[in-house]
Amino acid sequence: MATVASVTESDLRTMLAERSGMDKDVLWYPVSEVARTFGLAWPLTADRAEGVLSDLLDQLRRVLPPPREERPDQGYVYLSEITDRYQRGDTRHILKRISRCGVTMAAGAFGGDDYDPHAEEGWGARPSTAPDSYGDKPDWAWWRAVRAAGSRPLYQMPDPYVGQGAPPVDRALGLHRTGNADACRAALTAAVREDPRQIDCWAHLGSEAVDRAGVDDSAVFEALGHYQTAVAVAELSLPPAFNGVLAWGELNNRPFHRAMHGLGLTWWRLGEHAKAATVFSNSLWTNPGDNQGIRYLIRQVQAGTPWAQVKD
Numbered sequence: 001m002a003t004v005a006s007v008t009e010s011d012l013r014t015m016l017a018e019r020s021g022m023d024k025d026v027l028w029y030p031v032s033e034v035a036r037t038f039g040l041a042w043p044l045t046a047d048r049a050e051g052v053l054s055d056l057l058d059q060l061r062r063v064l065p066p067p068r069e070e071r072p073d074q075g076y077v078y079l080s081e082i083t084d085r086y087q088r089g090d091t092r093h094i095l096k097r098i099s100r101c102g103v104t105m106a107a108g109a110f111g112g113d114d115y116d117p118h119a120e121e122g123w124g125a126r127p128s129t130a131p132d133s134y135g136d137k138p139d140w141a142w143w144r145a146v147r148a149a150g151s152r153p154l155y156q157m158p159d160p161y162v163g164q165g166a167p168p169v170d171r172a173l174g175l176h177r178t179g180n181a182d183a184c185r186a187a188l189t190a191a192v193r194e195d196p197r198q199i200d201c202w203a204h205l206g207s208e209a210v211d212r213a214g215v216d217d218s219a220v221f222e223a224l225g226h227y228q229t230a231v232a233v234a235e236l237s238l239p240p241a242f243n244g245v246l247a248w249g250e251l252n253n254r255p256f257h258r259a260m261h262g263l264g265l266t267w268w269r270l271g272e273h274a275k276a277a278t279v280f281s282n283s284l285w286t287n288p289g290d291n292q293g294i295r296y297l298i299r300q301v302q303a304g305t306p307w308a309q310v311k312d
Contacts, residue, residue, distance in 0.1 A: 006043035009034070015053055020060055020089025030056055061085045064095055064232075067240040074149060075243040076286060079232050082278050086232070088225035094196045095232055103236045106246075109156035115245040117147045117288060127290045138295035139302075142284045155244040158237055160199045160255040169200040176208075184208065192229075200255035202230035206262045213269075224266045230259035231279075248291040257283060261292050268297075269307040277301045 007015070013031040017024045034052055035041060044052065063080035086092060117126075131137050161167035168191035176184035185208050191201045209223035234256040246253040264279035280298040284290055300310065 007046060007049035008043045012044065012049055012052065015049070016056055019053065019057060022060070022090045022093060026093060030059070057089055058085070060089045060092060061087070062092065064092060067238075074145065074285075075241060076238065076282055077278050078235055079228060082275050083228075086225070087221060087228055091225070091229045091232055094229060095236065098197060098233065098236060104158035105239065106155040106157050106237045106244075109154040109247065109250045113154055114151040115154050115247070115288070116151050117143075117149070127288070127295060136296050136300075139299035140295070142281060142295070142298065143288070146285065146288045149243075153244045154250075155246055155253075156250040157234065157246065157252045157256055159252055160197075162195055162197055167200070168198060169204055172201065172204065181208065181211070196229075197233060199230045199234050199259060202226050202233065203255055203259040203262055206230065206259070206266070210262070210266065220266060220269060223262070224270065227259055227263035227266055230255070231263055234259060244286070245288065246286040248287050248289055253287070257287055257292060261294070264294070264297070264301075268301055271306070273301050273304050 009031055012034065013024050013027050016022075016027050016031060020027070034044075034056075038052055038055075040048065040052070063084055063086055066078040066080045068078075126143065127138070129138065129140075161169070168187065172184045172187035172191065175187055185205065188201045188205045188208070191198050192205070196202075203226070206223040206226035209219045209226060212219040213223065246256065248254060248257060260279055260283045264276045264283065267273075267276040267279065277298060280294050280301060283292065283294045284298065
């Protein structure tokens, strides 16, 4: 909306909807309370409206508290323990919406087996020690911590492809394979609007935004918002103080791992090394088999290596 000399309550609600990505109807209450909360009278001046918008967006982006009071020395670190603000203005609302409808929790996987890091083969086998294709050797500090923790329960995330018929993410990626990136993005966006539990759709929206980042700097922040939302939605299914293993071999776990991978890479790209390192640590802790090669990245992130210096 173009800047106007005075801003009515309806104008402000429209502006907030545009900037937060939320529907106007959902924003009725916070905007109706502006006069009382800020001690102002309608209409607002354009400058005053910008200040109010900034405060309202900040409130909307505040992370929900983690599902525990204290962070243990080891275990999964929740997104709300890594950052105090979501990038998207609607992530908090999405999480509350899902919680109100009921959350399906992660359950035991592989017949209730435990992950044994001392096993010579199977889920507990140590990942390859070979250098990657660039000759970089993996970091093994995380593996020592995994072995020291001993056996842990194996979990599977709930079915990420809710609904009947082909998963929306498959239909969207089919459009992408035909070269229609805009149609793919529109299909993914429609899928998460209809059902925000579609973690894989959020993750692929992040990947699509990263693809555009070479020509649009703002797309990196768009990707961050998508990946954060994917991770935050997935976390709703984790028990408090989660300390289990989400093996890559369980297909339901893969969308969550893709989202964590994308989030870590995006924070790294933005120079948020500590946040990226924590996300990569989560990936390795929950999937010690490391099918994504995180062990080759975490050392560079922890050392503060700029994204721009990473080999293509």
